[in-house]
Amino acid sequence: MNHILRIYDNVLELSASPENPTPLVKLNKVNPLPKVELYAKLEWYNPFGSVKDRPALAMLTEAEKNGLLSGKKIIEPTSGNTGIGLAAIANVKGYKIRVTVSSQIPEEKKTILRFLGAEVVEVADTLCPDPNSPTGAIGVAKSTTKLMPDKFYMPNQYENHANLLAHYTTTGPEIWKQTSGKVTHIVVGLGTCGTIGGIGRFLKEQNRKIKVIAVHPEENHHIPGVRSKKQLEVTKLYAPELYDQIKEVSDKEAYDMCNRLNKEESIIAGPSSGMVVAGAIKALSSEEGLAVLIFPDNIFKYTSYLAKPQQTNPAAEQIFTELTQLARNSYTTMNPDEAKTWMEKEKPLVIDVRSQEAYAQGHISGAKNIPLQELMHASLPEDREHPIMTVCQRGNSSIVGLLTLQAMGYKKVKSMNKGTLGWIEAGFPVEK
Numbered sequence: 001m002n003h004i005l006r007i008y009d010n011v012l013e014l015s016a017s018p019e020n021p022t023p024l025v026k027l028n029k030v031n032p033l034p035k036v037e038l039y040a041k042l043e044w045y046n047p048f049g050s051v052k053d054r055p056a057l058a059m060l061t062e063a064e065k066n067g068l069l070s071g072k073k074i075i076e077p078t079s080g081n082t083g084i085g086l087a088a089i090a091n092v093k094g095y096k097i098r099v100t101v102s103s104q105i106p107e108e109k110k111t112i113l114r115f116l117g118a119e120v121v122e123v124a125d126t127l128c129p130d131p132n133s134p135t136g137a138i139g140v141a142k143s144t145t146k147l148m149p150d151k152f153y154m155p156n157q158y159e160n161h162a163n164l165l166a167h168y169t170t171t172g173p174e175i176w177k178q179t180s181g182k183v184t185h186i187v188v189g190l191g192t193c194g195t196i197g198g199i200g201r202f203l204k205e206q207n208r209k210i211k212v213i214a215v216h217p218e219e220n221h222h223i224p225g226v227r228s229k230k231q232l233e234v235t236k237l238y239a240p241e242l243y244d245q246i247k248e249v250s251d252k253e254a255y256d257m258c259n260r261l262n263k264e265e266s267i268i269a270g271p272s273s274g275m276v277v278a279g280a281i282k283a284l285s286s287e288e289g290l291a292v293l294i295f296p297d298n299i300f301k302y303t304s305y306l307a308k309p310q311q312t313n314p315a316a317e318q319i320f321t322e323l324t325q326l327a328r329n330s331y332t333t334m335n336p337d338e339a340k341t342w343m344e345k346e347k348p349l350v351i352d353v354r355s356q357e358a359y360a361q362g363h364i365s366g367a368k369n370i371p372l373q374e375l376m377h378a379s380l381p382e383d384r385e386h387p388i389m390t391v392c393q394r395g396n397s398s399i400v401g402l403l404t405l406q407a408m409g410y411k412k413v414k415s416m417n418k419g420t421l422g423w424i425e426a427g428f429p430v431e432k
């Protein structure tokens with residue numbers, strides 16, 4: 001194992017530690033606080049892509065040490081990340097794993113879990129599993145273990161002290177070392193509360209003035225991996241006495257900030273990281289110092305969540321409107337009288353891009369009818385220098401025809417302004 005050259009004998013040696021910390025990156029553009037520097041700790045640099053690789057390794061190492069795993073299959077309820085960490089580590093160590101998940105978690109997480117070889121049992125549950133539901137992810141995993149104790153071992157991240165200890169022995173010491181003890185605040189989202197508990201306890205032992213800020217989402221939220229106030233009340237590792245402030249963040253605030261992190265900082269953070277930044281800004285407006293924010297995972301596992309509100313794709317529509325406006329210039333469009341002169345001189349192929357019915361009611365003599373949607377597959381001149389004029393009813397679709405032909409490589413394309421109706425108004429003949 002060599003952390004300088006980054007050469008390893010197996011992938012587990014990549015696991016984060018004070019000698020091999022995940023990166024701390026300063027937030028430069030989204031931080032409006034005058035007296036607090038914000039540093040993001042990018043937990044997707046863990047070997048299997050999230051903060052949960054740390055407790056996954058700690059829980060399995062502890063279970064192995066205590067002889068709890070031999071001959072057993074691992075079973076764990078998860079909102080995705082713990083399951084991914086456990087499944088990858090189980091593969092290295094030679095164990096089988098079943099994960100129970102809420103059907104509401106992103107498809108990407110289910111797919112990755114299956115791809116890693118985990119048996120995925122989907123159940124009806126809240127996004128973050130509800131510990132009080134006997135048919136939810138936690139309930140099903142618990143009853144499976146109870147009914148078949150010799151066949152299954154459940155690490156149970158929600159109650160397992162090794163979850164918290166993983167952060168007490170790695171994440172906390174990393175932050176202390178990376179900031180040379182200058183850290184004044186840590187800001188952490190609440191899920192099982194292992195991350196905040198482990199880091200918070202370690203750092204307060206180094207300097208009791210360090211403040212621990214907890215951030216949680218609103219009720220009925222859509223931020224995978226974290227828990228609302230009500231969901232937290234039933235979480236065993238939840239320890240509000242340790243937190244100096246607790247802030248709530250709405251879905252909108254979290255997703256807006258996630259968007260800004262990706263677009264402005266080029267930090268490819270996921271939704272719960274957006275939530276943490278939004279919470280930090282609320283909590284630290286009158287504070288001073290250096291705050292470390294835990295960014296649990298990156299955006300890649302949430303693309304299906306992002307696609308939903310954008311189905312109409314307004315950006316593409318706007319770009320298209322801009323393009324057609326730009327194409328309507330004096331080099332590429334002509335009024336009917338100019339067009340007539342150009343046609344007599346250059347003998348272009350005249351393409352009428354209207355429907356067959358509109359064409360049949362009257363078209364410029366010699367014009368070939370190729371409706372717009374057929375243009376890309378029509379038989380057209382081989383020679384890309386061949387002059388072409390596009391015509392329609394009023395001079396709008398012909399611009400789209402012009403753009404299409406230009407995209408196909410035709411260099412001498414003109415679109416006729418005002419269309420066939422303008423041609424008739426100018427006193428020129430049409431045929432039927």
Ligand SMILES: Cc1ncc(COP(=O)(O)O)c(C=O)c1O
Pocket residue numbers: 050051052079081082189190191192193194195196224225226270272296297
């Ligand atoms: C994306 C994401 N954010 C935040 C957390 C919260 O971490 P913890 O469970 O240690 O409270 C998790 C935990 O599953 C997570 O998956």
